[in-house]
Amino acid sequence: MTLSLVFRIQAVIMTIFGVMMLVVPAAMMSSFNVGENAMAAEMMRGMSLMVLAIAYVSWHLPTWAGDNLKTVGMFFAIWHLVYLVLSGYQMSTGVFPADIANIVGNTGFDLIFAILFFWKSRADA
Numbered sequence: 633m634t635l636s637l638v639f640r641i642q643a644v645i646m647t648i649f650g651v652m653m654l655v656v657p658a659a660m661m662s663s664f665n666v667g668e669n670a671m672a673a674e675m676m677r678g679m680s681l682m683v684l685a686i687a688y689v690s691w692h693l694p695t696w697a698g699d700n701l702k703t704v705g706m707f708f709a710i711w712h713l714v715y716l717v718l719s720g721y722q723m724s725t726g727v728f729p730a731d732i733a734n735i736v737g738n739t740g741f742d743l744i745f746a747i748l749f750f751w752k753s754r755a756d757a
Contacts, residue, residue, distance in 0.1 A: 634752065635702065638745070638748045638749055639693050639708075640694070642687075643690035646690060650680045650683035654677055654684070657672075657680070660676065661676065663737075664729070701753075702754075705753030712742040715742045716746060719734075719738050719739045720739060
């Protein structure tokens with residue numbers, strides 16, 4: 633597995649989440665046991681554009697960054713770690729449900745991507 637592949641996998645996962653957030657935001661929220669309402673669904677639709685933009689950027693970064701890809705990979709390792717810490721904090725304070733769907737579907741991806749980006753950025757250094 634290469635660092636470029638990690639970026640591409642992240643792009644695919646984010647595209648799936650982004651499209652779900654855009655097309656069926658209420659279903660996406662309910663799958664994570666988050667209460668759904670019209671305002672939250674529309675906020676999620678708006679945030680889907682950011683997720684889809686990150687997916688697009690992630691797909692193209694191996695080409696754009698060239699020899700500097702490991703630096704960008706370390707940034708994404710830290711970025712996923714920050715999301716992991718924030719999600720853990722939100723679950724520990726009860727703001728976000730701390731059930732298996734959220735632990736695996738929310739923090740699980742961030743943990744895996746933080747490890748992969750760190751590992752492959754160091755391996756390619």
